[in-house]
Amino acid sequence: TTILWNDRLVKEEEIHLSVEDRGYQFGDGIYEVIKIYSSLMFTVTEHIDRFYESADKIKLVIPYTKDVLHKMLYDLIEDNQIVDGHVYFQITRGSSPRAHAFPTTATEPVFIAYTVAGERPFEHFEQGVKAKFVEDIRWLRCDIKSLNLLGNVLAKETAQQAGCFEAVQHRGDIVTEGSSSNLYGIKDGVLYTHPTTNLILNGITRRVIMSLCVEIGLPVKEESFTTDQAVAMDEFFMSSTSAEVTPIIQIDDYKIGKGTPGEWTRKLQAAFEARIQQLVTF
Ligand code: PMP
Known part of the structure; x- marks a missing residue:
């Protein structure tokens, strides 16, 4: 297994990271995850x-062009x-004597990339998963894909301790997003999802789903909804790079619809699968 360390492909043993790396001490950095289907990046x-946009939002300058980064990942x-x-x-942001403010002298950003082989979670796609309401205690820049994930970590842990796969986070009454996913409800043939404000991550899978809704003729309202409205939805699902379109069949003790994956959700899954096939055939 090789790992990308800055611009070099190396063995893990060759990597040395500073104890004063600002990512390690402050979570001062950003990340991405890209799914690989048949050796191709989706x-x-x-x-x-989005990686460059997140970097920009925290005033971090990535020392490669997008094309070079693409080639390195490939x-x-x-x-x-x-x-x-x-x-x-x-x-x-790299390593520097520990101090909150940005280093005044130029520091080299530290880049790491590695691959993980794994199967898609077909059982979740088929059966759906349970979720738990968790108060959204995160900061107000959830649009940045930052390494500061403690709020997300605590939300997921709370959900999993309760035997649920994902957290349905809400700020007050308003449902925002999952701990590592975007959320959607379908009511009377209309899909509702939180608008892409500072309160959620603008998911790449979310963008794909928005275009799939057009394709399958499912009207979309990018409007927030409440926890009460959430449990009254006909269908509910989550999306992310790894979860793709995963049905949510129960939130806390409330069954969504019949307590099984809904018909629109199934259509979106099929349409998503077709997008993957577009990538892998040619
Ligand atoms: N929201 C949060 C908080 C996430 O961590 C993720 C997964 N990275 C998503 C949404 C979904 O984003 P994407 O579809 O780009 O994976």
Whole structure:
């Protein structure tokens, strides 16, 4: 297995990271995850663009062009012969004597990327998952794909301790997003999802789903909804790079619809599958 360390493909043993790396001490960095299907990266341009946008929002300058980064990720995947799985990458502001403010002298950002082989979670796609309401205690810049994930970590842990797969986070009454996913409800043939404000991550899978809704003729309202409205939805699902379109069949003790994946959700799953096939055939 090789890992990308800055611009070099190396063995893990060769990597040395500073104890004063600002990513390690402050979570001062950003990341991305890209899904690999049949050795190809899905929505790679969108993920690379968002990586640069997140960097920009925290005033971190990535020392490579987008094309160079794309090529490096491609080489990493090829070197590790990944067929199905994902590539994780992050960049931190680098190492400097510990102080909150940005270093005054130029520091080199530290970039790491590695691949993970793995199967898609077909059982979740088929059966759906349970979720738990968790108060959204995160900061007000959830649009940045930052390494500061403590709020998300605590939300997921709370959900999993309760035997649920995902948290349905809400700020007061308003449902925002999952701990690592976007959320959607369908009521009377209309799909509702939180608008892409500072309170959620503008998911790449969410963008794909928005276009699939047009394709399958499902009207979309990018409007927030309440927890009460959430449990009264006919269908509910989550999306992310790894979860794709995963039905949510229960939130807390409330069954959604019949307590099984809904028909529109099934259509979206099929349409999503077709997008993957578009990538892998040619
Ligand atoms: N929201 C949060 C908080 C996430 O961590 C993720 C997964 N990275 C998503 C939404 C979904 O984003 P994407 O579809 O780009 O994976």
